[in-house]
Amino acid sequence: MEKQKRQTLNADKRKVIADIFQQHFEDNSKYKKQHSEAIETYNDMREQAKVKMNTLVRFHQPQEDVDTIRSMVNKYGESGGRLYDDNCFHVQNSTPRMDTDYNDNPIEKYDDVHVEFKANKEFLTAYYRDELKAKGLDPDYDVRLGDDYGKRNPTYYNAESNIDKYLGFGSRNDASGQTSFYKDKWKEDFKLIVIGTSYCHSRMFQTNEAEYNWFKSFEVAKENIILAHKNLFDHVDKKMQKLKLGLKSYRYFDQAKELADKLGVVLNESVLNESSSMALSIYSPTNLADLLTDEVEQTRDEKIAIAKQLLQAQQNSLN
Secondary structure (H helix, E strand, O other): OOOOOOOEOOHHHHHHHHHHHHHHHHHOOHHHHHHHHHHHHHHHHHHHHHHHHHHHHHHHOOHHHHHHHHHHHHHHHHHHOOEEEEOEEEEEEOOOEEEEOOOOOEEEEOOEEEEEOOOOHHHHHHHOHHHHHHOOOOOOOOOOOOOOHHHOOHHHHHHHHHHHHHHOOOOOOOOOOOOOOHHHHHHHHOOEEEEOOOOHHHOEEEEOHHHHHHHHHHHHHHHHHHHHHHHHHHHHHHHHHHHHHHHHHOOEHHHHHHHHHHHOOOOOHHHHOOOHHHHHHHOOHHHHHHHHOOOOOOOHHHHHHHHHHHHHHHHHHHO
16 A cells, blocks of 8 residues: 655645644633633723713713803804813812822822723724734734834834724725724714813813722723733744744644644644645635625726735735
8 A cells, every 4th residue: 555645844834834723822812712801891891981971071061051052152153162072081089199299298189090982003903803813914013023113124014004004094095995994983982072172181070989990990991902912912922933943843744733633723634735825815704705795796906906915914924
């Protein structure tokens, strides 16, 4: 009986294998669960925060006062007062704490917390990490650097640009036709009419210590999503650094298969078929679903643009 020829590995095949291991490490990591739980916790608190903020603001600035100023503005213009549609608030603790001034004299200080219902790019990248990955983007481009900004290179800036465009922080003049962006969605999600200027810090809404601490915990919940994203990446990246070193030393597929079996990773030789790397990228369930759910037949140029985008995403992942 003829002995079956051993499947040899090259850089592309090692990349395919590494991607399978990485997905396994992520899916089975406690940090993946923590990331999902952090998002769920924030979502729940955000809905509560909307109710609490509305109650607090309307306590200090009753609706009848808002209505009065609106009628004054309609009659006298800016001289009648100022109203602003706001998603940014400062909540102040009504219980002061003792501190000292520059001359070491005792003084009372009132702590406050800055509460925003809009979201910056760092938060949205962490919040939508799974979706961004499914779209062939790299949501880990920034956490991968750590504090070493000297490592920023063309791959980094390309990944950043793609994230910016998808979330709505970059140019909106591309040919994608996208009109709805997460940056706008979060900015418009919750607003209240407030009396005063457009400067958020110029208004302090004072509340009791318990409510003040709740709003502090709400802001912590937002930061926890960013932290969970970083922890997930760091955990998996440490494993991947070791794995890639091992894969470089493997010449044959059965060596990687033996490792996969020991770790409980599902790895079949069929993934190394010709063009399998491209197939994994283009024909993943999410990407394939996107291609098959177009309501209007795509033009030739649109099809070429999609192919180029997917190819670029694959090449970025190889770098």
